[in-house]
Amino acid sequence: GAKQATGDTLLIMDSHIEMRRGFLPPLLNITDNNYKAMAIPVFDFLSTIGPREHWPFDGHGLGYDVYLNWASFWRFLEPRTKPFRIPGMLGGAFLLTRRRLEEIDYFGNGLVGWGGENLELSIKNVICGGEIFNVPCSRCIHFGAVRNPEFHDGRIRPTKTDNLATVAKSFFNDSEFEEFRAGRGNQVADRADKEAVKENKKLLKDLKCTRNYEWIRDNLMHPFVESFSGKSLIAAGLMYDEKCVVVSKKDNTPNTAYYIEIKTCSKGPFVGQMRLSLELELKWYIRLCLDFGYDPPQFVYCHGEQGNQVVRYSLKTGQIRKLINGKNICLTKKEGETVLTFEQCEEMNAYQQFKFRTVYHPELIP
Numbered sequence: 528g529a530k531q532a533t534g535d536t537l538l539i540m541d542s543h544i545e546m547r548r549g550f551l552p553p554l555l556n557i558t559d560n561n562y563k564a565m566a567i568p569v570f571d572f573l574s575t576i577g578p579r580e581h582w583p584f585d586g587h588g589l590g591y592d593v594y595l596n597w598a599s600f601w602r603f604l605e606p607r608t609k610p611f612r613i614p615g616m617l618g619g620a621f622l623l624t625r626r627r628l629e630e631i632d633y634f635g636n637g638l639v640g641w642g643g644e645n646l647e648l649s650i651k652n653v654i655c656g657g658e659i660f661n662v663p664c665s666r667c668i669h670f671g672a673v674r675n676p677e678f679h680d681g682r683i684r685p686t687k688t689d690n691l692a693t694v695a696k697s698f699f700n701d702s703e704f705e706e707f708r709a710g711r712g713n714q715v716a717d718r719a720d721k722e723a724v725k726e727n728k729k730l731l732k733d734l735k736c737t738r739n740y741e742w743i744r745d746n747l748m749h750p751f752v753e754s755f756s757g758k759s760l761i762a763a764g765l766m767y768d769e770k771c772v773v774v775s776k777k778d779n780t781p782n783t784a785y786y787i788e789i790k791t792c793s794k795g796p797f798v799g800q801m802r803l804s805l806e807l808e809l810k811w812y813i814r815l816c817l818d819f820g821y822d823p824p825q826f827v828y829c830h831g832e833q834g835n836q837v838v839r840y841s842l843k844t845g846q847i848r849k850l851i852n853g854k855n856i857c858l859t860k861k862e863g864e865t866v867l868t869f870e871q872c873e874e875m876n877a878y879q880q881f882k883f884r885t886v887y888h889p890e891l892i893p
Contacts, residue, residue, distance in 0.1 A: 535624060535626070536623070541620065543669065547571075553664040557610060557622070562626050563624075563658065565616065567622075570668075613661050627657065630734070634651070637693050637724070639690065641687060650698045651698065653743055654736050692716055697724045698740055700741075763803070763884065766884055769792075771791070772787060773787070773811075774801075774815060785815055787817065790865065807833075811826050819838070822868070842886070846881070858881065861878065
């Protein structure tokens with residue numbers, strides 16, 4: 528479609544996106560001043576099923592598993608109306624000049640079906656000298672799909688994970704790709720399109736691209752988001768008895784309530800997502816933190832004020848604990864159950880022994 532369009536500046540958007548009044552001038556202000564810049568509106572997400580939920584997302588974080596995190600970063604900015612740089616885009620709507628799109632050879636090379644093309648274009652544009660701006664004064668409505676194209680019969684479609692493997696193999700160095708392999712699994716990592724990877728690497732060489740993925744993470748990640756690496760995490764990948772500790776949403780619970788349980792480790796994006804941050808928060812993805820103020824244990828939105836969301840982890844005992852009313856309370860697995868509870872800590876209690884797949888900074892664990 529982009530190759531058939533005739534304009535000098537292209538607005539590319541999905542069919543389930545509706546642009547709000549006055550969206551265009553703020554976006555054009557970005558691309559008119561820098562032909563290599565991509566301009567992205569703030570997405571107002573609107574659920575089309577169940578309760579009419581609405582929430583705004585704009586800024587994003589990228590991990591080595593090529594998982595795109597969504598968050599509302601504009602609320603942390605001063606002034607809130609000022610455009611700001613981000614490392615990756617959602618892809619539902621963006622503005623880009625034809626000159627720049629042709630220069631970086633469009634997008635979707637070697638990708639099949641839905642998924643990953645937004646990240647391929649984002650990473651390629653930035654490491655080759657471009658920028659991505661989120662523009663708070665430009666907004667659009669994203670209508671939630673009744674059926675998520677990422678899933679089919681309850682399983683992640685292999686086309687998306689294949690695409691992400693191609694993106695990672697194209698733009699990561701060897702050590703970064705091994706992080707991707709660790710997060711996504713060998714089965715996914717080995718399905719990268721070899722021909723597309725070869726063509727993408729040649730394009731980067733021909734364009735004399737001087738940045739890399741590490742540059743993106745070091746320079747464009749908002750301080751609110753960890754970069755999913757040893758530079759901003761103490762540990763990642765919480766496990767119990769060789770199984771993964773994950774977060775799940777239960778039926779008939781508040782929208783903000785997420786519970787913690789033990790599951791067989793997936794070869795998909797869930798491996799390694801349970802993380803211990805530098806602020807000693809046990810986090811799931813970008814926005815959820817374990818909160819000791821709830822029983823049974825729940826993950827709720829991180830508030831950044833520590834308190835009940837600060838945990839203590841012991842490398843020696845494997846316990847995740849917090850002092851409450853003079854008692855050490857530990858995250859505990861009950862015998863025969865998968866959902867975790869809070870119980871009083873007991874030395875050498877096997878049901879309170881957890882470990883992280885990767886510990887980046889043991890010296891920071893109190």
